[in-house]
Amino acid sequence: MDDAELLERLLGGDEKAFTELVVRYNDSLIRVALYYVNTLSSAQDVAQDTWIAVLRGVDRFEGRSSFKTWLFRILVNRARTTGTKEHRTIPVDPLDTGATVPATRFDEGGTWRVPPEPFTEAIDNAVANERILRIVHESIARLPEPQQAVVTLRDVQGLSTMEVAEILGLSVANVRVILHRGRARVRSDVETTMQGGGS
Amino acid sequence: MKLTAPSLVCQQAVELMSDYLEGALSRRDRRRLEKHLAGCPHCSTYLEQMRLTIEASGVVGPNDLEPETLDGLVEIFRRFHDEPDQR
Numbered sequence: 001m002d003d004a005e006l007l008e009r010l011l012g013g014d015e016k017a018f019t020e021l022v023v024r025y026n027d028s029l030i031r032v033a034l035y036y037v038n039t040l041s042s043a044q045d046v047a048q049d050t051w052i053a054v055l056r057g058v059d060r061f062e063g064r065s066s067f068k069t070w071l072f073r074i075l076v077n078r079a080r081t082t083g084t085k086e087h088r089t090i091p092v093d094p095l096d097t098g099a100t101v102p103a104t105r106f107d108e109g110g111t112w113r114v115p116p117e118p119f120t121e122a123i124d125n126a127v128a129n130e131r132i133l134r135i136v137h138e139s140i141a142r143l144p145e146p147q148q149a150v151v152t153l154r155d156v157q158g159l160s161t162m163e164v165a166e167i168l169g170l171s172v173a174n175v176r177v178i179l180h181r182g183r184a185r186v187r188s189d190v191e192t193t194m195q196g197g198g199s
Numbered sequence: 200m201k202l203t204a205p206s207l208v209c210q211q212a213v214e215l216m217s218d219y220l221e222g223a224l225s226r227r228d229r230r231r232l233e234k235h236l237a238g239c240p241h242c243s244t245y246l247e248q249m250r251l252t253i254e255a256s257g258v259v260g261p262n263d264l265e266p267e268t269l270d271g272l273v274e275i276f277r278r279f280h281d282e283p284d285q286r
Contacts, residue, residue: 018276019269026272027263044268051272055279101213110208115241116248129255136255141263155256161221180217187245187252 003067010058022051025068028152029075031141035149035168036079038086046082050075068157072167091145100184119194132190139189140182146170147182154179207235212242216249 001020009017026047033043053074061070083090105114140151146168153164154175165175207215212235218224219232236243 013280015273015276015280019273022269022272023262023264024259026268030263048268048272048275052275055276099210099214101210103210106208106210110210112209112241116245118244119248119251132251132255133258136252140256151256155253158257161223176218176221176223179221180214183217183249183252184213186256187249190252190255191248 004063007058007061007067018055021054025071025157026051028157029071031152031156032072032075032149032168033079035145036076036083036088036090038083038088042082042086043079046075046079049078053078068159069163069167072153072157072159076167076169100181101188116191117195119190132194135190135193136186139186142189143182143185146178147185150175150178151182151186155183205231207231209235209239209242212236212239213245216246219246220250220253 003021003024006017006021010021029047029050030040030043033046034040037043037046050071054071057074061067065073105112107113140148140156143151149168150164150170153159153167154161159167161172161175161179164170165172168175170178212232215224215228215232219229224232236246
């Protein structure tokens with residue numbers, strides 16, 4: 001069921017529609033909130049406040065943006081306020097051009113010395129492979145901010161790069177760099193685990 | 200006279216993969232990368248792994264949602280509906 005249908009049901013007071021939305025988005029809300037606030041428990045509180053704001057405002061939601069965009073805008077507004085109260089310094093992703101793959105994996109000419117090994121399990125369909133899903137989502141949860149917020153909004157929730165930039169108050173170019181670094185890190189975690197480095 | 204862009208080495212190619220998948224590379228860089236990929240199975244593996252990673256990210260994975268969190272929110276939801284004026 002898509003978000004629009006769930007919202008319609010929510011307007012009609014359907015509790016299941018509400019819990020479905022919570023299951024769909026609460027993790028991501030917390031991950032994005034962590035960019036702005038100091039602790040996991042603050043992030044959980046901000047996520048809860050966001051749901052209360054959704055319940056209060058859903059009858060006024062006009063659908064000019066997607067529900068997702070609306071939801072994350074509410075979250076970020078609240079998280080910023082909380083972060084300010086906590087005197088949080090928002091982490092900045094170092095924009096140096098630091099390589100995402102360790103230089104030791106290349107020879108002097110820049111050719112692979114230790115190339116990426118094809119995954120040991122044949123994976124044609126990541127979506128159907130529970131092991132990959134688990135590794136990827138655990139890895140995203142370990143990403144430093146702002147990589148975690150950017151990867152969550154772009155790759156987990158599928159917002160456009162422009163929407164991500166707008167929601168987080170970053171430039172599109174900046175979002176792309178952060179995304180690149182975050183994705184490279186997640187891929188590297190998958191590679192390590194799929195080569196028998198983990199379970 | 201047409202200038203030929205210098206070809207890429209693997210170490211440069213991997214840094215372009217995410218933007219490539221975003222469709223955000225300049226035409227010139229896209230051509231250079233595609234040319235490199237055509238002759239480099241290792242970088243093709245890297246790209247394929249990044250693609251799989253992104254695909255897997257978009258699937259609702261194992262949820263960290265704690266039952267207490269959900270219960271708390273359901274409680275709030277019920278209060279909203281039972282006493283709409285007590286918000």
